[in-house]
Amino acid sequence: MYRFVLSSIFFVWISTVNAAPDPVLSQTLQQKQQELAALTKKVDAAAAVLADEQANLARHAEGLEEATQSLVDAEREMKAKLLAAETNPDETAMRESVLASIRYNRFEARVKRYTGRKEESEQSVAAAEQVYQNLAKQQKDLEFVISELSSKRDELASKKVAASTNVQAAQSVSAPAKAAEVVTPVAAKTEAPKAKVSIEDAAGVGTWPYLSNASEQDIRYARTYIAELEADKAKGEIDSAPLAEVELVAKNSFGKSDMDYLGDDLYMLTKKVRAGSQRFALFNKDYWHTIPEADDQAEYVFIFDVSSLSKPELFLFKKSLIAQ
Structure with a gap:
């Protein structure tokens, strides 16, 4: 006892x-x-x-x-x-x-x-x-x-x-059986719950590349993320677009052009750009970026993230960065 x-x-x-x-x-x-x-x-x-x-x-x-x-x-x-x-x-x-x-x-x-x-x-x-x-x-x-x-x-x-x-x-x-015996506990194996894997998880943690600058992690993130969304879109597995039309205005580069809905609250456009500091306008918000001289007439990818309609974000980077 x-x-x-x-x-x-x-x-x-x-x-x-x-x-x-x-x-x-x-x-x-x-x-x-x-x-x-x-x-x-x-x-x-x-x-x-x-x-x-x-x-x-x-x-x-x-x-x-x-x-x-x-x-x-x-x-x-x-x-x-x-x-x-x-x-x-x-x-x-x-x-x-x-x-x-x-x-x-x-x-x-x-x-x-x-x-x-x-x-x-x-x-x-x-x-x-x-x-x-x-x-x-x-x-x-x-x-x-x-x-x-x-x-x-x-x-x-x-x-x-x-x-x-x-x-x-x-x-x-x-x-009760052996009051005098001290039993050493053995931890049983417990199976970890399987979490839902999102597209961003599959792509790995990273951020969008910026202009001509990107780490390997960022390039892998952008390449995988876009590829997954395009594959889902091709299969018809795409959510409804939050905005009916999105027009990107770049007066110094290509004028006006409509962006395509990629899914996951992202719109995408690929266009050639001119070098220099310039304004990219979306709705009533202006985004100023300076395109390097080396990227004059290069194709750029524009990603418009409207996951927060009050604070939308525009990302742009050289298309060749994510080329396979």
Whole structure:
């Protein structure tokens, strides 16, 4: 009887130990979650800076376009006034030709001014965009690490609970028959539940490539993800499109073009692009990107993600990156 009581006390102690979470793992997970919170603030701040720079660029681009048109009109007027003054050199004609020349010079200076501002804004947008993309990638990588740590913690906790249950079962069976014998518990094999595998899981963890830059993981992610969705679409296994029509506007590259629904809240378009900083417009939102000089006339893949209609995202990358 005395030994049976001791055995029961041992079972209570071992159950408590097994149920406790791994302190090192929990501390690491907590630290990573704090890092993610701080990094998320940086991503939001970088996104705000990028939006401001894009707004400045749009304003300067619009100002340059208006100033250029005004310069064309002023040049036409100046030539007409100068010709009139040469044909009939009276005081009125001479005065009008001088005023027309002054207006032309003023608009020419305005075009130069807006050109300089636009070039500076393009550099600022490119720098802000690079900062944002780097931080966003760090954020996704850290989210993956946290997910892995959480899964590991839950897995260890499940194993410890299972071990405690096996100890209890062994104690209950052996105690009445052999009160003096201490039974060593043997953990039974438990089959892990099969989780549903999504297309993204099949593709592996990664992010979309950006312009001409991509890691092997990102290339594999994009290639597999697109291939799976296209295969499902070919078999007619595609969800309904959240938006009836999606038109991508790229004035500096290809004008306007409709995007095809790929499935999984993604729209896709493949088009040749021109090099340089330019605006890609979707609905009422502008996305500014700088296409490298080496990619002039290269085919680019555009992915429009509307999984969040309030915060849609546009991804673009060189098609040859994912070529088999």
